[in-house]
Amino acid sequence: MAEPIKITIPSDPRYLCVNRRALQQILTLAELPEELTSQLALCVDEACSNVIKYGYEGETNHSIEISYAIDNDVFEVKIRDYGKQCDTSKFQPRCLDDVKPGGLGTFFIHKIMDSVSYCTKREKGTLLTMTKNLKTDMVNQKEEE
Amino acid sequence: MAEPIKITIPSDPRYLCVNRRALQQILTLAELPEELTSQLALCVDEACSNVIKYGYEGETNHSIEISYAIDNDVFEVKIRDYGKQCDTSKFQPRCLDDVKPGGLGTFFIHKIMDSVSYCTKREKGTLLTMTKNLKTDMVNQKEEE
Amino acid sequence: MTVELNSEEKDGVVTISIEGEFDMAASPKIRNFLTPLFKENNRSVIVDLAKVPYIDSSGIATLVEGLQWSHSSDKKFRLTQLSPAVKDVFEIARLLTVFEVFDSHEEALQGA
Amino acid sequence: MTVELNSEEKDGVVTISIEGEFDMAASPKIRNFLTPLFKENNRSVIVDLAKVPYIDSSGIATLVEGLQWSHSSDKKFRLTQLSPAVKDVFEIARLLTVFEVFDSHEEALQGA
Ligand SMILES: Nc1ncnc2c1ncn2[C@@H]1O[C@H](COP(=O)(O)OP(=O)(O)O)[C@@H](O)[C@H]1O
Numbered sequence: 001m002a003e004p005i006k007i008t009i010p011s012d013p014r015y016l017c018v019n020r021r022a023l024q025q026i027l028t029l030a031e032l033p034e035e036l037t038s039q040l041a042l043c044v045d046e047a048c049s050n051v052i053k054y055g056y057e058g059e060t061n062h063s064i065e066i067s068y069a070i071d072n073d074v075f076e077v078k079i080r081d082y083g084k085q086c087d088t089s090k091f092q093p094r095c096l097d098d099v100k101p102g103g104l105g106t107f108f109i110h111k112i113m114d115s116v117s118y119c120t121k122r123e124k125g126t127l128l129t130m131t132k133n134l135k136t137d138m139v140n141q142k143e144e145e
Numbered sequence: 146m147a148e149p150i151k152i153t154i155p156s157d158p159r160y161l162c163v164n165r166r167a168l169q170q171i172l173t174l175a176e177l178p179e180e181l182t183s184q185l186a187l188c189v190d191e192a193c194s195n196v197i198k199y200g201y202e203g204e205t206n207h208s209i210e211i212s213y214a215i216d217n218d219v220f221e222v223k224i225r226d227y228g229k230q231c232d233t234s235k236f237q238p239r240c241l242d243d244v245k246p247g248g249l250g251t252f253f254i255h256k257i258m259d260s261v262s263y264c265t266k267r268e269k270g271t272l273l274t275m276t277k278n279l280k281t282d283m284v285n286q287k288e289e290e
Numbered sequence: 291m292t293v294e295l296n297s298e299e300k301d302g303v304v305t306i307s308i309e310g311e312f313d314m315a316a317s318p319k320i321r322n323f324l325t326p327l328f329k330e331n332n333r334s335v336i337v338d339l340a341k342v343p344y345i346d347s348s349g350i351a352t353l354v355e356g357l358q359w360s361h362s363s364d365k366k367f368r369l370t371q372l373s374p375a376v377k378d379v380f381e382i383a384r385l386l387t388v389f390e391v392f393d394s395h396e397e398a399l400q401g402a
Numbered sequence: 403m404t405v406e407l408n409s410e411e412k413d414g415v416v417t418i419s420i421e422g423e424f425d426m427a428a429s430p431k432i433r434n435f436l437t438p439l440f441k442e443n444n445r446s447v448i449v450d451l452a453k454v455p456y457i458d459s460s461g462i463a464t465l466v467e468g469l470q471w472s473h474s475s476d477k478k479f480r481l482t483q484l485s486p487a488v489k490d491v492f493e494i495a496r497l498l499t500v501f502e503v504f505d506s507h508e509e510a511l512q513g514a
């Protein structure tokens with residue numbers, strides 16, 4: 001991909017599907033297997049949902065800027081918001097033994113992505129960068145078979 | 146729509162489908178009839194194709210910035226490129242009586258959209274703004290039935 | 291693209307069929323549809339996910355509420371016809387064995 | 403998402419089935435597939451558009467080349483099974499009567 005593909009959506013759950021659709025198409029073009037495509041879409045979606053819920057505290061009139069790049073078989077997504085900054089070191093994926101609603105989003109993100117890093121060294125908001133090596137996964141899937 | 150939805154794709158025909166998919170989803174969310182959804186996607190796609198062909202002369206490593214808004218039942222799309230500026234008053238939709246390849250793109254755009262305006266009053270590139278009143282069309286369709 | 295919900299009763303079991311993506315936009319609507327059934331508390335509930343191509347953590351959370359209700363009730367809360375993508379999400383969350391999950395609606399009806 | 407092309411011969415007529423969106427990304431590939439048939443010039447050509455959900459002006463232009471070839475040849479160039487969205491684009495371009503368009507492949511084969 002010469003240039004990253006960027007998409008900006010309002011901080012409204014209604015528009016999460018617009019981003020998912022674009023991402024699914026990007027990954028399909030990259031000839032990723034369907035399962036991995038769905039998993040990556042899930043991670044991005046969960047991160048955007050959290051921006052709406054926590055960064056913007058449910059306010060729907062802000063923006064979420066998402067950028068996608070695939071370089072040397074590494075998928076990189078950046079999610080920028082201009083909402084409340086949090087101590088991101090404190091949000092932990094929850095323990096699955098305790099079945100309750102909530103806490104699963106960050107679990108999915110950490111389980112699926114190779115790297116997840118939040119940066120709040122900006123005047124406003126957060127930049128979340130997540131990466132996934134697309135080749136490794138396919139090798140792993142083959143090994144598991 | 147509180148904030149416009151924006152998408153930036155590389156000037157590569159390969160990625161036109163990513164933009165189409167996002168737009169189709171936006172219009173589906175707005176509960177537009179499928180026919181109008183397809184027609185609007187066609188117009189945006191033709192305009193982006195022309196940016197690649199003429200603005201960027203086939204170079205695939207530039208950007209096309211597209212923004213979508215729906216306000217008071219008016220759909221507005223803006224397409225910004227940083228390529229060659231042209232005398233846009235000179236490109237005319239072609240006469241359909243002469244069946245030949247080429248010249249159809251701008252015909253579709255002018256036929257389907259309500260307003261089409263090119264602005265080259267920038268240091269670089271062109272901003273194309275197109276609008277379509279979504280209500281009028283549905284009323285017209287009803288009248289035609 | 292908004293989610294469609296359908297409910298059907300048979301032999302004292304109510305089946306909720308969901309059509310559409312079960313994401314953060316759809317979850318409140320689905321939750322509002324399910325909660326009254328839990329309050330009623332007189333019929334087992336089967337959720338048919340055949341036409342759900344996508345589920346996120348908000349969708350799972352909505353279904354976990356059904357699970358919790360069934361634990362505190364003598365009624366069943368069952369899931370059926372998960373699409374491969376939805377099944378994969380349940381698998382990652384290790385919830386495939388926590389929920390009562392059935393391949394077909396007929397199987398889900400047995401003893402519900 | 404890249405376009406798939408299939409060709410099949412029957413009674414001296416070659417049918418090209420296209421699967422995928424016929425846009426500016428797909429047109430060169432489809433054009434490269436069709437051009438040799440026009441050069442050969444010994445069989446009529448049917449293009450089956452059943453699995454083409456989208457066509458743009460570059461797709462139309464590619465098909466117009468087939469039309470022009472058939473005008474300068476004694477062979478036919480026919481289109482069949484246009485999806486509603488594709489038909490609509492042809493209609494807007496007023497090309498539905500310029501091309502030989504058939505609802506079914508069987509009809510397109512008649513006298514081709
Ligand atoms: N973007 C964010 N900004 C602030 N806090 C966040 C963000 N994302 C996650 N968190 C915190 O991490 C916790 C776990 O998030 P998550 O796993 O998505 O589950 P849930 O949102 O259901 O609680 C949240 O409850 C919240 O406290």
Ligand SMILES: Nc1ncnc2c1ncn2[C@@H]1O[C@H](COP(=O)(O)OP(=O)(O)O)[C@@H](O)[C@H]1O
Nearest residue numbers: 195196199200231236237247248249250251252
């Ligand atoms: N963005 C653009 N920049 C420069 N010239 C353009 C642009 N869009 C259209 N044109 C001009 O208008 C003409 C008609 O365009 P169009 O109807 O899309 O058909 P085609 O591209 O097949 O010629 C083009 O041949 C070109 O000269």
